Amino acid sequence: MIVKKIRNTKAEKPKAWQIGDLVDYIRFPHNRNPREKIEYADGRGFLSATHTGQKVEMIALARESVHSDMPVQHWMFSWQEGEQPTREQVEEVVDMFLEKMGLTGHQTVYGVHYDTDNYHLHVAVNRTNPETGKVVLPFNGLDIQEAHKLVAHIEGRQGWASEENSMYAVLENGELARRRTAREIKPKQAALDFEHATGEKSAQRIAQERGHSIIKDAQSWAELHEKLAEVGLRFEKKGSGAIIFVGEKAVKASSVDRAFSMGKLCKRLGEFEEGTYPDALGKIAPEPVSSVNLEAWKMYQEEFAGGPKRAGTAGNAELSRMKERHRFERKKALSHLAKYGLPVLNIARHCLMAQQRAERLSLRSGRKKVRGGKPRFENWLRSRGMEKEANCWRYRAAREVKRNAPPPAERREKGAEPMRELADFRKYADAVNAERYRVTCIKMEEDGGKKTFILDKKGGMTRGFSPDELEAHIPEMLRFQKRGENIYYTPLSDDRHHILIDDMTRDSLKKLQEDGFRPAVVLESSPGNYQCLLTIPRQGTEFDRDVGNRITERLNREYGDKKLCGCIHPHRAPGFENRKPKHRREDGGYPQVKLLFAERRECGKALALARRIDHEYAEETEKRKAERRTFPMPDFWPGDPASAYYAHLENIRRHLTIEDYSRVDAMIALRLRSNGHSRENVEETIRTCAPTIRETQTGRNWQRYAERTADYAFGPAGDRDLERNERYRELWRKIERTEEKEQRIRMK
Template identity: 80%
Template sequence: MIVKKIKNRKSEKSKSWQIGDLVDYIRFPHNKNPQEKIEYAGGRNFCSTTHAGQKIEMIALARESVHSAMPVQHWIFSWREGEQPTREQVEEVVDMFLEKMELAEHQIIYGLHHDTDNYHLHIAVNRMNPETGKVVQPHRGFDIREAHKLLAFIEHKQGWASEEKALYAVLENGELVRRRIRGGERKPKQPALDFEHATGEKSAQRIAQERGYDLIKNAGSWAELHEKLAGVGLRFKKKGSGAIIFVGDIAVKASSVDRAFSMGKLCKRLGDFEEGMYPDALGKIAPEPVSSVNLKEWKAYRDAFVGSPDKAEAAENVELARMKERHRMERKTALSRLAGYGLPVLNIARHCLMVQQRAERLSLRSGRKKARGGKPRFEAWLRAQGLSRQAGHWRHRAAFEQTRHSPPALQRIAEEAIAMRELEDFRRYAEAVNAERYRVTCIKMDEDGGKKTFILDKKGGLTRGFSPNELEAHLPEMLRFQRRGENIYYTPLSDERHHILIDDMTRDSLKKLQEDGFRPAVVLESSPGNYQCLLTIPKLNTEFDRDVGNRITERLNREYGDKKLCGCIHPHRAPGFENRKPKHRRDDGSYPQVKLLFAERRECGKALALTRAIDREYAEADRERRARPRFIPSARPGDPARAYYAHLDNIRRHLTIEDYSRVDAMIALRMRANGHSREAVEETIRACAPTIRDAQTGRNWQRYAERTADYAFGPAGDGDLMRNERYLELWRRVEGIEEVERSQTRTRIRQAMKP
């Protein structure tokens, strides 16, 4: 999956126009693109239930903001080709997004689109808080970083494939870690990558990184920097308080090449900025292919389109350059005359002149008629030429590119010789564990406690582990990672067996484990005086297998090892490799080796007996839960509490309950339809809602009841009542209202017949 926050590029438009255009596109994408289909849509935290009403509400609330030009943000979550989320999964993504961004009470409109090979979810969220009237800045502006963390949790929870260079990953134990990108590769920003994918041509940002990074990094003076950049066709210029690098006629921010190349940081290293002298012959840089895939077709594509420049566009660029020069002279002339009137007058003049000049530039750009049939994307052009196979290669070119940095033959031979000891340890270990596959996790641990990780067997965003033979072939690569400072972990994976890890054991706890009758298959010394062991037991093939494995892992670790470990599938240190935790570093710079103390293929009988006992506990608890009364009887018909549990029992018979908040809203609406007052509904929700939850939370139940009653007796409830009018008679029968009314009628008749 990928996530993007779309920048607002229509700031000259009013808030009403921008928001209306965005939410209309989310709900009705086919109005703009006939090929784009809407699969599912929804909205949250609105009084209205119609699209027009929700749009008006979002616009009205956003216009209340004085300090924010656009309080509505546009986010996109995109799935990989072949992945199709269900409606329930889309709702779960929206729930997790609102929770992570701390916008749970904010207005949101979302829609799942399908116009290409990828499904993508558009989200428009209003950062204007409806209660406080303030615009919220999620995570103090670092919301994109938090969105990438959220992406890792979504992929982990729903099982989607992650990108090769995803920033974060979630381990088996639920821990979020920063992934370490192999080789520290620098790559252009996303807009530059989009340009490269569309045209097959290297972006100016990539050329600046490839040609200029080493030169700027190693320059000892400004003169040396300018001289070396001129030698590769680049120019370094100061603009305002920042710096730009010219790649031909295209300007690239110096800080986008590397953050260390900002003007402030370079001045600290090289002194005050000095202008450079560049030859006039330093002109446009010839286009370069971004990939060796479809190189012949790319050249034909360029000959067909790039060889004939758009004269109208070139003329417009010349006119725009002249206009900018004229605007510069106007500012210089007009502002110099007003300088003597003081700073307030000067600032007013600056603002008015800026608005006037910006309007002129916009009119020039919007006045040019766009040529029909412009240059298509490279992939689309390939398909139009009947080259579907080549188009598929281009779309997945990363898998077809040749490896550029393969080590020499002598180096590979030396690495294989060094790996013999690790190979022997792994074979003994694998023979004892008897797992079907092994996941390999590499974790870089920093001095400050931070972690960066990646999974070696992960390809195309999927991880299934290595077979023993495949893992042996990757041992030289794992040794290179170790020399680079990585910690190597194994996670055994089997369909028919549990591999229970007991971590962080002392010599005494290991001895006690064996004296208590547990027989580990593998014992490791992960660091001096610290041990890990693995118990192998067969799975019982019941519906509680996963929970039982986690439960026995938790019990054994609580008694013998790490009291925090509770997951059955958990990585442990790879035997033969080094424990490169910073705290274990020796005075000579070396690290202790993970020793394989014991290895024997066997199953632990006592652990198996404990597993069967835990499985029986789960089965008994499940039977008790199913036999538990589904509603609490009341002393008299018509009582609100009895009505609540009666409706709950009816809903359970027809629906699978996943969201109790939604169930409470349904019950409140039913009770309103049956004549219960708002006060009665609110008090019933406050008293009864906590009793149906399995685990108590720190929720403010009074506030929760008020919000639920607001929905049931508000405009949203009015709309839902109209849509569910055919069920009103059924809801009355659920509470037994008709029987109560007949009983009351019979009582009145008998009283009237008395003499």
């Protein structure tokens, strides 16, 4: 999942025009692009329920912000191909976005489009506060960073796939972690688009592959020019910058690497010196960007070798003929309508112009040419019935990763030299007996801060590594350790709990064993500090996750870290170093995490505790089902709206699981209005009764809360929802009549 903050490229237009155009596009994208469809759209924070009314409201409120040229922001969330969010999930994304940005209650228009293979959500939100009229600046303008954090939370909550190079990830314990990756030198997006379209290496990629190391390691201008000439490249100064010629194509040197700008190179190599290059440096033959469909790509290149200009000319000629035909149609059709007057003539002109514009757009989109007049490689394959090859090309990245990955046997042979870390992992994995292992790398800063990322090349947040896969990554983990990283393992299994007891002393470890608990693994994470893992099977009930968390919490409260309460939790990797700054020795080294004990076994006492906790959960669930939760309800007179409030609350509880009490209050307010209660009575009832049903008290302004709830129930949104729920209104009246009868019986 990705998020983008869409830049405003039409700042010269009036504010009202920009907002109106954006809202129209979100709700009616097919008016701008016939191929773009709307899946779902809605709005929030408006009095009006119509599209035009909401647009006028947003424009009117935005005009109040005289100090902001454009208070309405445009955001986009996009899901991966094959993922399709439901309406409830879209609403949840909007809820989380507005809450994260501090814009809850602001005017918002949003819609889900599917003009491509990816569903994407457009959100237009007015940063002008509807109550104060002031413009809110989320996170002082640094909101894109927070939006990436929000995407990680959405992925973790709704289960969407993460992008391979996403900035943040949510760990198993719910903690948000920053992914730290080494800076990768790769072409810019425009060059990548060209490569995807043609299958041919871009000039930027060739310059990076052939010239990056040369320019980086050069000690003088003469050496730089000489070695670049050997690989067919040429470096020249242009204005105040520098360019690299790849054959006849020029590439900005700073696009190859930011360190290769003319200013930075001059600081390193001195004042620029011109180089001498042989005349033999000429055009570089096209090179394939991928080995997928290599033979088909060669056929594609041969077919269009030397013919791009003719293909482009043919397309332009066809477009010219169409324009000539359109001029003739306008002249012939409109000449007969002049006698009906200017209004009719203008209508005909407009309709004919729209029809001809759509025809020209269809011609241009149907050709789908790329630079040089070639059709896209994927389209060329499909036009020849090579659907399988076209799909292979579309998803070539995954095939190349799979093709280039050596099998586990080969990996072990290449890493045959003995490694302490590898040996310790094998003993540890045999004892823990987990299905997969998450590897987490954390760098500790001197000021107490930390930077975290997960070593998972597949991009998924819950997959982890199999033991063979993890062994293949041991050398990479050692490189991370040299860079200052702390290495952690998290065992993951579908049918077993792996209970971590952290931060133990020698005495607490001894007491744990004396009390009958049998750990599978015992680690000395630092001198005098211990960690241990207990393995027990899952019970296979609906309470498995809660049972694991409760056991972890109880055992850690008694023997280890009193703050640890999550069953799935990372721990120090045996064999690697504990690189916390406080453990640094005088010689600059760090203590090793020692594997003191490793034996595959299940802890019988922990299993008995798990069964007891599971039984407690089952009994508590049955008790909740048998005894309905009641709320404090004083003796009200019949017909009192407060009595009706609790009656409706009980009815809602019988049919729904209450997660959001604000939504429940809105539902009750709408029912009270439907049954004839006045706005004043509804507002006072919400103010009085709403705080009594909350399990924890908050510092909320209940008077303002009651006013907002009554505004909804008696406003346009309430009118609309009453119409939608017309079939339930008799049931709502029956609920209050039943309550009145019960009140009379109690009074007697």
